[in-house]
């Protein structure tokens with residue numbers, strides 16, 4: 001049996017359950033492709049992060065990076081757990097506000113925030129703007145002056161650390177589009193610029209070194225560099241950082257080849273590094289903020305598909321196709337990301353073959369899983385793909401004009417539809433005809 005599931009996840013009918021709900025029934029009730037989140041898994045990961053901070057006795061914020069997965073219910077859930085959120089667009093900001101998420105607990109990130117987005121953040125009293133570049137410092141100042149407002153800001157720096165992860169999701173190395181470069185003195189220039197603006201209250205320093213990282217040393221190095229920088233800035237500019245934000249990036253297990261530490265173990269090491277380095281530099285330990293996305297929602301998400309056609313290429317391989325694919329999960333095509341899956345109606349059945357699990361999109365590269373071990377399958381069987389909760393739905397597209405799936409939250413045997421399935425009519429609604437009507 002796949003090591004992702006245990007006997008207790010299988011009900012009396014021999015079906016896989018998610019959050020106490022029969023996965024086959026979920027597929028039949030809500031249709032497929034379907035995105036399912038186990039609410040208790042999300043809560044438990046957030047609690048694990050919070051416990052580590054409490055055990056280390058530091059001020060903190062767990063700031064959920066909502067780019068990993070955002071909908072109204074998720075913002076409400078995160079708020080109910082006393083988390084902050086990181087938003088990166090007017091869209092995320094707007095949905096969080098619509099969900100009733102407190103603006104003061106939002107951090108607004110992005111490498112090219114528009115004037116309109118900054119204005120929206122200021123008008124809605126968003127907690128912190130993470131400054132990314134000189135253009136933005138000027139733009140924000142103009143917005144603040146014209147609105148006669150003030151705001152808290154944080155400075156995103158690129159610490160010059162190449163985390164060991166897929167090249168496309170590294171962000172902390174010198175050659176990155178994000179943040180002020182440390183080595184070249186750009187960060188220091190930015191500090192001087194921000195300190196001249198009385199409408200900006202610089203609460204601290206931020207870095208994010210990348211995503212799906214398995215090694216501790218990149219985080220420890222970044223934490224140490226940030227504290228060193230804080231110490232240097234205190235000595236030379238009498239500026240004292242109240243917050244050190246180390247971003248997110250804690251790697252999760254997708255397949256048996258991945259053996260990451262528990263996400264909270266990364267955080268424990270980061271806090272200890274910050275505490276020790278602060279002590280060594282004679283600084284009061286600042287508040288420590290983290291911005292995990294993937295580690296909060298990745299393992300809690302499941303994509304459900306229904307098997308349709310099959311093609312056997314003699315002597316080469318077989319393709320088993322499902323009713324979703326790269327439109328609801330681009331990660332295999334984009335990053336060669338690996339996943340595991342089982343047949344929900346027979347998770348314990350004997351494996352008889354390895355097939356390519358193909359999507360339904362018009363691309364040869366639309367393969368969700370290479371060489372997936374499967375029992376005998378038939379059209380109508382339901383496949384459950386594990387760990388799809390991060391950057392799946394949030395990067396979904398309408399390629400081939402396929403509507404996006406529905407999302408269901410499950411908890412203790414109860415399923416709640418939290419995002420309805422798109423329909424072709426939803427897509428048509430944006431269009432005008434040739435006559436402009």
Ligand SMILES: Cc1ncc(COP(=O)(O)O)c(C=O)c1O
Nearest residue numbers: 065208211248249291292293294
């Ligand atoms: C600034 C920032 N914070 C947090 C995250 C979340 O990263 P992850 O989902 O890997 O935890 C990202 C995305 O990589 C990011 O760019």
Ligand SMILES: N[C@@H](CCCC[NH3+])C(=O)O
Nearest residue numbers: 067169211212331390391
């Ligand atoms: N979208 C990426 C992560 C990007 C993180 C955002 N800075 C992934 O699926 O792994």
